Amino acid sequence: MTYCVGIKLNAGLVFLSDSRTNAGVDHISTFRKMICYEQPGDRFMVLLSAGNLSISQSVREILQIEELQEAEGKEPITIWNAKSMFDAARVLGSAVRHVYHRDAEALKHAGLDFNVSFIFGGQIKGEGMRLFLVYAAGNFIEATTETPYFQVGESKYGKPVLDRVLTPETPLDEAAKCALVSMDSTMKSNLSVGLPLDLVVYEANKLQTDRVICIDADNPYYRMMHNSWGQKLREVFDSIEDPVWDGSASEHPLKMPAARHSPLRKISTPEEKLI
Amino acid sequence: MTYCVGIKLNAGLVFLSDSRTNAGVDHISTFRKMICYEQPGDRFMVLLSAGNLSISQSVREILQIEELQEAEGKEPITIWNAKSMFDAARVLGSAVRHVYHRDAEALKHAGLDFNVSFIFGGQIKGEGMRLFLVYAAGNFIEATTETPYFQVGESKYGKPVLDRVLTPETPLDEAAKCALVSMDSTMKSNLSVGLPLDLVVYEANKLQTDRVICIDADNPYYRMMHNSWGQKLREVFDSIEDPVWDGSASEHPLKMPAARHSPLRKISTPEEKLI
Numbered sequence: 385m386t387y388c389v390g391i392k393l394n395a396g397l398v399f400l401s402d403s404r405t406n407a408g409v410d411h412i413s414t415f416r417k418m419i420c421y422e423q424p425g426d427r428f429m430v431l432l433s434a435g436n437l438s439i440s441q442s443v444r445e446i447l448q449i450e451e452l453q454e455a456e457g458k459e460p461i462t463i464w465n466a467k468s469m470f471d472a473a474r475v476l477g478s479a480v481r482h483v484y485h486r487d488a489e490a491l492k493h494a495g496l497d498f499n500v501s502f503i504f505g506g507q508i509k510g511e512g513m514r515l516f517l518v519y520a521a522g523n524f525i526e527a528t529t530e531t532p533y534f535q536v537g538e539s540k541y542g543k544p545v546l547d548r549v550l551t552p553e554t555p556l557d558e559a560a561k562c563a564l565v566s567m568d569s570t571m572k573s574n575l576s577v578g579l580p581l582d583l584v585v586y587e588a589n590k591l592q593t594d595r596v597i598c599i600d601a602d603n604p605y606y607r608m609m610h611n612s613w614g615q616k617l618r619e620v621f622d623s624i625e626d627p628v629w630d631g632s633a634s635e636h637p638l639k640m641p642a643a644r645h646s647p648l649r650k651i652s653t654p655e656e657k658l659i
Numbered sequence: 660m661t662y663c664v665g666i667k668l669n670a671g672l673v674f675l676s677d678s679r680t681n682a683g684v685d686h687i688s689t690f691r692k693m694i695c696y697e698q699p700g701d702r703f704m705v706l707l708s709a710g711n712l713s714i715s716q717s718v719r720e721i722l723q724i725e726e727l728q729e730a731e732g733k734e735p736i737t738i739w740n741a742k743s744m745f746d747a748a749r750v751l752g753s754a755v756r757h758v759y760h761r762d763a764e765a766l767k768h769a770g771l772d773f774n775v776s777f778i779f780g781g782q783i784k785g786e787g788m789r790l791f792l793v794y795a796a797g798n799f800i801e802a803t804t805e806t807p808y809f810q811v812g813e814s815k816y817g818k819p820v821l822d823r824v825l826t827p828e829t830p831l832d833e834a835a836k837c838a839l840v841s842m843d844s845t846m847k848s849n850l851s852v853g854l855p856l857d858l859v860v861y862e863a864n865k866l867q868t869d870r871v872i873c874i875d876a877d878n879p880y881y882r883m884m885h886n887s888w889g890q891k892l893r894e895v896f897d898s899i900e901d902p903v904w905d906g907s908a909s910e911h912p913l914k915m916p917a918a919r920h921s922p923l924r925k926i927s928t929p930e931e932k933l934i
Contacts, residue, residue, distance in 0.1 A: 421926050448926075540815030544844040548889060549896060557901035565896065569819040583913075585904075595904055597913055605902050608911040612899050614823060620891040621824060621840065626832035627880050629860070629870055636883040638858075638872055 385576035386417055386537030388432035389546070389563050390503035392515040392527045395556045397505050397586040399430045400563040402537075402571070404578035405437050418582040419444055421463060421506070424592035429463065429472060429506030430584055434536035435520070436491075439500040442483045443476070450479040469506060469514035470526075476504055477522030484522070501536045506586070513588055541573045542566030560585050561609065564599075568610050581606070660851035661692055661812035663707035664821070664838050665778035667790040667802045670831045672780050672861040674705045675838040677812075677846070679853035680712050693857040694719060696738060696781070699867035704738065704747060704781030705859055709811035710795070711766075714775040717758045718751070725754040744781060744789035745801075751779055752797030759797070776811045781861070788863055816848045817841030835860050836884065839874075843885050856881070 388401040401417040415437060421429040431447070433440035451460035452475050459465070466472040480500065488498040498520050505515035505527075515527040517534040527534055529552050535543065542565075549562045560583060570577050585595040599606045627638040663676040676692040690712060696704040706722070708715035726735035727750050734740070741747040755775065763773040773795050780790035780802075790802040792809040802809055804827050810818065817840075824837045835858060845852045860870040874881045902913040 419926065538815075540813075540848070541819055543848040544816055545892075545896070547848050548892060555901075557903070561899060561901050562896070564902075565899075573815070573818040573822050599913075603913070605900075605911040605913045609899055613895070616895040616898065617820075617823060617892070620888070620895055621820070621837070623891065624836060624840075624884055624887050625880075626830075626836050627839075628832070636880040638874075638878070638880045 385574070386434040387539065387542065387567060387570045387577045388417055388434055388503055388536045389533060389542070389566060390432060390505050390515055391533040391550060391559050391563060392505060392513060393532060393554050393556060393559055394552050394588070396588045397513055397515065398556065398559045398563055399432055399505070399584040400567055401432050401582045402567065402577045403580050403582065404576060406576050416582060418584065420584060420596065422592055423464065425509070426591060427506065427508040428586055428591050428593060429504065432503040432536065433500065435500035436496065439483055439487065439498065442487070443479050443500065446479040446482055447476060450475050450482065452478050466508065468511055469508055469516070472508065473504055473516040473518060473524050476502065476518055477524060480518065480520065480522040503534050503536055507589070507591060509591055538570055538574050538577050541570040545569060556585055556587065564606065564609055565613055568613060660849070661709040662814065662817065662842060662845045662852045663692055663709055663778055663811045664808060664817070664841060665707060665780050665790055666808040666825060666834050666838060667780060667788060668807060668829050668831060668834055669827050669863070671863045672788055672790065673831065673834045673838055674707055674778070674780070674859040675842055676707050676857050677842065677852045678855050678857065679851060681851050691857060693859065695859060695871065697867055698739065700784070701866060702781065702783045703861055703866050703868060704779065707778040707811065708775065710775035711771065714758055714762065714773065717762070718754050718775065721754040721757055722751055725750050725757065727753050741783065743786055744783055744791070747783065748779055748791040748793060748799050751777065751793055752799060755793065755795065755797040778809045778811055782864070782866060784866055813845055813849050813852050816845040820844060831860055831862065839881065839884055840888055843888060
């Protein structure tokens with residue numbers, strides 16, 4: 385599997401992806417799931433992918449040359465000349481549909497769904513930053529102030545910390561830290577997500593970035609974050625009072641109801657009726 | 660959906676379940692997913708269920724009267740006379756198969772899978788505590804020292820904290836706190852899991868319990884835990900250094916690679932080759 389997260393803040397964009405793929409647990413490989421498209425001063429875009437690797441690789445290949453012909457005689461739209469991220473996302477959607485037409489039926493014969501999804505975000509000169517989630521049908525949705533992030537792949541383990549921390553006002557580096565904590569929780573509980581990680585941080589209106597890093601187990605920041613988070617989480621856990629059942633010594637008792645009167649069904653003898 | 664967790668410790672057993680069910684987001688109801696079976700001094704068992712509510716309710720109904728006929732002339736095994744939790748789990752598996760034979764084909768015609776799973780644990784006089792995960796086929800697995808807990812339903816959000824905290828040596832009340840934190844993280848990120856909660860804590864070899872509680876939003880312990888966990892998690896998050904890109908002022912730099920030399924594919928002009 386995969387875990388990727390893309391975050392849109394007032395201050396910029398953050399993209400993080402893992403690099404583990406698997407076809408069954410006995411066939412685990414490392415493939416990068418992030419790719420950046422940059423024309424410094426004109427456009428900066430990042431694509432993160434999840435799902436069937438043969439599909440996502442084909443889409444990435446085709447995206448380079450995909451052209452969206454809007455009207456006869458007009459220059460076709462590509463990701464390199466699109467005037468807006470919305471148009472660039474349409475080009476990506478079109479590339480997805482090309483691969484669908486080429487491969488979906490053969491995959492179906494093999495019992496496989498056409499399973500792929502993308503996070504695609506960036507900025508093109510003349511408009512603000514935008515972040516999209518592109519589905520296997522080539523359709524897409526855009527991140528908003530209320531929902532400033534998208535996840536693809538194994539998204540559930542790492543969602544609570546994103547929900548607790550992220551708002552559009554979150555500073556860029558804090559959001560990068562949040563994404564790394566989210567990834568760390570995911571790797572703790574799911575073997576199908578693994579190092580190395582790719583992290584890109586983009587500052588609003590720069591139209592290029594040099595904050596691109598591949599993070600492996602030796603990265604000093606990742607090691608510090610991984611160890612501190614685990615240890616401090618444990619300290620916080622320990623600092624919260626255990627439940628006290630009799631309630632006598634606690635400010636926060638778990639009051640014990642008479643089991644008989646609890647709305648919970650407690651069946652005490654085989655003869656007692658169920659309902 | 661549903662979230663239930665069952666934990667087996669040296670000191671006893673902990674069971675926690677939510678009570679939300681939904682058939683689409685516009686049809687949300689409250690149904691309890693926990694049921695206790697108790698003959699004080701002889702046996703104490705708890706059943707948690709997830710999946711299709713019509714199936715799990717039918718299984719619970721049938722389980723009361725299910726009989727496993729081992730051999731001609733021998734008394735059939737029920738959950739009330741089983742000599743071991745293993746045999747009781749077999750009776751449960753048999754009840755699941757009865758409902759399968761009754762309903763699975765009609766469900767299939769309606770496009771529905773036979774989707775159900777159970778956590779079933781407890782203690783019968785004469786043996787130690789045991790904890791089982793029972794699948795839709797009526798087969799089951801048992802918790803061990805290495806894997807002291809089972810989850811059913813929306814299990815991913817709340818898994819990291821269980822993985823970080825639980826061992827067989829964890830004290831009972833600490834494990835109850837851990838289950839509540841796990842549930843709290845799940846409810847934070849998934850609307851299909853909701854209050855009230857049912858919590859049962861069973862102390863080893865007691866063969867009964869009075870630690871049975873229904874927890875709603877007014878419960879003082881749950882409120883304290885919910886608020887403290889959210890706030891302290893945020894404090895821990897803030898206490899971890901943000902990544903520093905230039906590395907000059909930090910012990911733990913995110914070193915910046917030259918983007919060109921990063922193994923990440925960064926495509927800087929449309930003419931550059933993809934591979």
